[in-house]
Amino acid sequence: MMHWRHPPRLPVRLACFVLAILLLWPVPLWISASTIAVQASPFVAICTLLAGWAFGAGIILGLVLSAIAIVRKRWFCRYICPVGLLLDGFSRIGLRKNAWWGKCPSIGGYIVLLTAAGSIAGYPLLLWMDPLAFFSSAFTIRTATDILSGFLSTAGLTFLLLIAITSGDLWCARICPLGATQDFLSGARSLPGSFKDILKSKSHGKARYGIAFSTTRRAFLAVAAGVGLGFLAKRNGRARADRAPLRPPGAIEEDEFAGLCVRCGNCMRACPSKIIRPDTGQAGIAGLLAPTVRYEGEYCLEDCNACTQVCPSGALQNLNLRQKNEYVIGEAQLDPSLCFLVRGVRDCDICVRSCPFDAVQIYWDEDLYVACPVVDQLKCNGCGACEAYCPTGDVKAIRVWKSGTV
Amino acid sequence: MAKRISRRELMQSVATGGLVLAGSMTPLESLMASQLRPMAKRGPQPPGPAVARYPAVLADGKVVQPQRELEVLHKTEVLVVGGGPAGTAAALAARCLDVDVTLVERYGYLGGLATGGLVLAIFPLYDRDNRQVIRGIGEEMMQRLDVLKYGIIERNRAPVYPTVDAEAFKYVLAEMVLESGMDAYLDCWGVDAIIDSNYAVKGAVFESKSGRQAILADVVVDASGDGDIYAAAGAAFEKIKDNIGLVSRLGNVSVQDVLDEHLKNATGPRDDMDSGMPARGMPVTAFEGHVGSPTPAPGINWLNMKGPVGDGLDVAELSRMELLHRRALWKNLEKARRKPGAEQAFIAETAPQMGVRLTRLLDGAKKLTEKEMKTGVKFKDAIGYSGAYANAPEFQIPYGCLVPAKLDNLLAAGRCVSAEFLVADTLRLIPVCWVTGQAAGIAAALCVKDQCKPRQVNVPRLQDLLLKQGAFLG
Ligand SMILES: Cc1cc2nc3c(=O)[nH]c(=O)nc-3n(C[C@H](O)[C@H](O)[C@H](O)COP(=O)(O)OP(=O)(O)OC[C@H]3O[C@@H](n4cnc5c(N)ncnc54)[C@H](O)[C@@H]3O)c2cc1C
Ligand code: SF4
Numbered sequence: 107m108m109h110w111r112h113p114p115r116l117p118v119r120l121a122c123f124v125l126a127i128l129l130l131w132p133v134p135l136w137i138s139a140s141t142i143a144v145q146a147s148p149f150v151a152i153c154t155l156l157a158g159w160a161f162g163a164g165i166i167l168g169l170v171l172s173a174i175a176i177v178r179k180r181w182f183c184r185y186i187c188p189v190g191l192l193l194d195g196f197s198r199i200g201l202r203k204n205a206w207w208g209k210c211p212s213i214g215g216y217i218v219l220l221t222a223a224g225s226i227a228g229y230p231l232l233l234w235m236d237p238l239a240f241f242s243s244a245f246t247i248r249t250a251t252d253i254l255s256g257f258l259s260t261a262g263l264t265f266l267l268l269i270a271i272t273s274g275d276l277w278c279a280r281i282c283p284l285g286a287t288q289d290f291l292s293g294a295r296s297l298p299g300s301f302k303d304i305l306k307s308k309s310h311g312k313a314r315y316g317i318a319f320s321t322t323r324r325a326f327l328a329v330a331a332g333v334g335l336g337f338l339a340k341r342n343g344r345a346r347a348d349r350a351p352l353r354p355p356g357a358i359e360e361d362e363f364a365g366l367c368v369r370c371g372n373c374m375r376a377c378p379s380k381i382i383r384p385d386t387g388q389a390g391i392a393g394l395l396a397p398t399v400r401y402e403g404e405y406c407l408e409d410c411n412a413c414t415q416v417c418p419s420g421a422l423q424n425l426n427l428r429q430k431n432e433y434v435i436g437e438a439q440l441d442p443s444l445c446f447l448v449r450g451v452r453d454c455d456i457c458v459r460s461c462p463f464d465a466v467q468i469y470w471d472e473d474l475y476v477a478c479p480v481v482d483q484l485k486c487n488g489c490g491a492c493e494a495y496c497p498t499g500d501v502k503a504i505r506v507w508k509s510g511t512v
Numbered sequence: 513m514a515k516r517i518s519r520r521e522l523m524q525s526v527a528t529g530g531l532v533l534a535g536s537m538t539p540l541e542s543l544m545a546s547q548l549r550p551m552a553k554r555g556p557q558p559p560g561p562a563v564a565r566y567p568a569v570l571a572d573g574k575v576v577q578p579q580r581e582l583e584v585l586h587k588t589e590v591l592v593v594g595g596g597p598a599g600t601a602a603a604l605a606a607r608c609l610d611v612d613v614t615l616v617e618r619y620g621y622l623g624g625l626a627t628g629g630l631v632l633a634i635f636p637l638y639d640r641d642n643r644q645v646i647r648g649i650g651e652e653m654m655q656r657l658d659v660l661k662y663g664i665i666e667r668n669r670a671p672v673y674p675t676v677d678a679e680a681f682k683y684v685l686a687e688m689v690l691e692s693g694m695d696a697y698l699d700c701w702g703v704d705a706i707i708d709s710n711y712a713v714k715g716a717v718f719e720s721k722s723g724r725q726a727i728l729a730d731v732v733v734d735a736s737g738d739g740d741i742y743a744a745a746g747a748a749f750e751k752i753k754d755n756i757g758l759v760s761r762l763g764n765v766s767v768q769d770v771l772d773e774h775l776k777n778a779t780g781p782r783d784d785m786d787s788g789m790p791a792r793g794m795p796v797t798a799f800e801g802h803v804g805s806p807t808p809a810p811g812i813n814w815l816n817m818k819g820p821v822g823d824g825l826d827v828a829e830l831s832r833m834e835l836l837h838r839r840a841l842w843k844n845l846e847k848a849r850r851k852p853g854a855e856q857a858f859i860a861e862t863a864p865q866m867g868v869r870l871t872r873l874l875d876g877a878k879k880l881t882e883k884e885m886k887t888g889v890k891f892k893d894a895i896g897y898s899g900a901y902a903n904a905p906e907f908q909i910p911y912g913c914l915v916p917a918k919l920d921n922l923l924a925a926g927r928c929v930s931a932e933f934l935v936a937d938t939l940r941l942i943p944v945c946w947v948t949g950q951a952a953g954i955a956a957a958l959c960v961k962d963q964c965k966p967r968q969v970n971v972p973r974l975q976d977l978l979l980k981q982g983a984f985l986g
Binding site: 405447448449450451452453455456457459460462468470472475477491494495497 | 631633671755802803804805815816817818819820821840843844901902903904934937
């Protein structure tokens with residue numbers, strides 16, 4: 107606990123903590139504030155840059171912080187990281203003396219190598235392990251619509267806190283990819299054995315303990331594995347693309363989406379319609395917690411592009427309003443055997459009225475003597491207004507399906 | 513005076529009705545022969561006074577109706593033409609303010625499309641938060657249906673909408689009209705307007721078994737659904753074509769909800785994106801016979817029909833469509849009988865009147881626009897709300913929609929008021945017709961009381977009276 111005694115650090119850390127909360131608060135300071143809070147992580151900034159989907163003020167900030175990490179060892183951990191502060195606090199009340207992992211090698215470095223190599227293949231494998239993403243995700247609980255998604259959104263941070271309580275600095279010293287990224291940057295040929303000591307040393311002096319990553323061979327293997335796994339995951343994602351749930355507007359191709367998404371929950375909090383929900387595994391484990399779109403009661407508003415403004419990794423492309431409305435989330439299809447109008451249940455034309463793009467029209471078939479809503483796929487962008495308002499009950503007669511799944 | 517006679521007739525019918533009712537309830541022996549009244553004389557009647565006849569004349573290939581004086585059947589203060597949801601609400605509301613009211617309806621029952629059109633679902637009643645925003649006279653009608661067996665179902669279960677029984681509703685309306693003491697003429701078509709030299713409406717001309725007669729009035733409420741009277745008077749309007757269907761009721765249907773059945777078999781849970789993606793384009797499957805949805809009466813379903821787009825004012829088109837609709841309904845029945853639970857189904861009734869949606873929209877002092885509807889603009893002269901429907905939230909309806917831009921002494925109510933087509937598409941729905949009807953009725957009564965024109969009506973007073981009659985103004 108020595109570090110608590112260095113006077114300037116605590117106020118700075120607290121200030122950064124408060125700032126992070128302000129940036130992530132459901133009512134943000136400005137629309138894309140939450141992006142910055144995640145992109146500030148050098149791990150996210152560098153891997154995202156390698157994957158090549160995002161660039162912007164937040165990434166530049168992340169790079170600047172990366173640059174500082176080169177000259178000041180673990181400077182980000184010591185001054186900025188809000189999760190670091192939290193974990194410090196929790197480990198103080200916990201059983202931290204029992205550092206059973208003292209002799210364990212660090213795996214953070216491998217995570218970084220795997221992910222960075224995967225990024226080059228277009229699939230940053232473990233980007234979701236970024237602590238700032240966990241931190242951000244926890245705020246999603248305020249907008250969660252059901253218990254499961256509320257639980258899942260906080261699961262990451264809860265897990266870190268449990269580690270802190272039971273095992274002290276284990277996360278920061280051995281696992282955290284954000285920490286390991288800094289270690290790489292500071293040029294530490296050897297990785298730290300005792301996180302405490304690193305934090306104690308104000309300088310960027312040489313590390314003292316165990317060597318976790320000394321051999322270039324292991325590093326090389328990790329990089330090769332990362333590239334290979336990245337390609338594999340992409341292929342797997344492509345194969346599963348037709349089973350994938352709907353993604354928010356601006357989502358990149360399904361094969362890369364699950365990899366690039368950091369699961370920060372920014373888009374879910376930004377959505378005023380609350381139609382973005384965490385994936386609970388419909389499209390396989392790879393997509394777990396990534397954002398999916400569900401039209402239950404609300405739809406993707408024609409005058410909103412909030413989610414496309416807040417994605418730190420570029421998994422959701424930054425789109426202006428016009429582009430967003432042109433982005434095809436999916437396509438609406440009618441099941442006539444459920445439709446109230448077709449079945450004469452009542453004089454329904456709710457899908458026609460609710461469509462903001464005039465894409466649904468009622469056709470009259472003289473031979474079948476039946477009226478039937480028909481969707482103009484050239485106009486339909488899958489905003490889901492028809493599905494949200496269709497009154498047929500639990501299963502809607504008109505539903506938005508992933509394009510190309512027919 | 514003609515008025516007296518009709519009143520007396522009405523009273524008589526009430527009395528006879530009461531007697532029959534009493535008879536059916538009391539033990540037979542308590543009914544004394546002396547209590548029975550003699551019937552009118554059956555058989556040949558003495559000749560009446562000679563009447564001059566002026567038949568139309570065919571001259572030079574043209575049919576000409578000679579100019580002639582019309583018998584004045586009746587004089588009244590407020591004349592309501594059309595006895596649908598709007599007309600009945602207007603007449604009852606006006607009658608509450610103790611003015612002389614006369615209601616004229618072309619068919620032999622009240623309720624318009626809501627009964628005779630067999631359009632039995634009452635929506636939109638609720639706002640986004642499932643609060644009922646349409647009350648007043650419509651609510652009173654529904655409350656009267658509440659206490660009748662098989663009168664109405666799904667009441668106060670927002671967002672599910674109530675469904676009424678057509679016969680129960682006809683009965684309730686007849687009862688309310690009788691109780692109110694207004695004059696009512698049924699089986700009587702409004703065929704022309706009567707205007708004076710100042711282009712102000714003074715009544716209307718009707719055609720019935722009694723011939724062509726006039727009813728004079730201080731104010732006329734056109735609740736004919738088609739704006740027949742304001743059009744005849746020369747008011748400007750927008751002509752609309754819309755879908756025209758023929759609704760029917762099926763009997764002996766035990767499939768209460770085919771949908772439930774279907775859901776169990778056909779489609780997986782909501783999350784399962786693998787299942788049940790329907791085919792692209794105009795689907796041709798699943799058009800087996802349809803059995804519609806339940807009504808309050810057991811075993812009776814109502815079956816809606818959208819129908820093709822047509823001109824609801826063109827008698828040739830209407831006639832042909834009605835014949836084709838009937839043929840289609842029979843074909844549908846035969847297919848529907850293949851469904852489990854509907855093997856013994858039969859057509860209990862086809863609607864006595866065609867399902868004509870929109871025909872004429874008034875050019876009013878105010879034309880309610882789609883933008884105003886969607887953005888929920890508030891009006892100083894609001895007379896009520898329409899409930900939320902699809903993605904449009906509840907919205908206010910201004911009084912100006914009922915007042916013609918030029919014509920005087922006339923108010924429109926119901927599905928022919930002044931609004932853009934897409935707005936009228938909501939205003940035409942039953943509860944919203946209650947709203948415009950009730951407001952038009954009160955406004956007409958105020959014109960009589962304050963000796964003013966509809967456009968001069970004291971709006972705060974109108975709103976005050978609406979509130980007193982239980983209407984919802986926000
Ligand atoms: C097929 C169909 C389905 C519908 N489904 C629904 C639904 O599910 N829910 C809903 O709320 N609404 C529905 N509607 C709309 C709604 O039923 C009508 O728009 C509503 O009843 C209109 O009320 P109104 O009083 O303005 O006109 P109407 O109901 O048409 O009443 C007008 C009355 O005036 C009479 N009349 C007309 N001309 C004359 C004349 N010249 N002289 C004398 N009397 C005249 C008519 O006989 C009628 O009784 C549907 C309409 C149709 C056609
Ligand atoms: S909203 Fe649903 S039930 Fe109504 S017409 Fe459209 S598809 Fe059919």
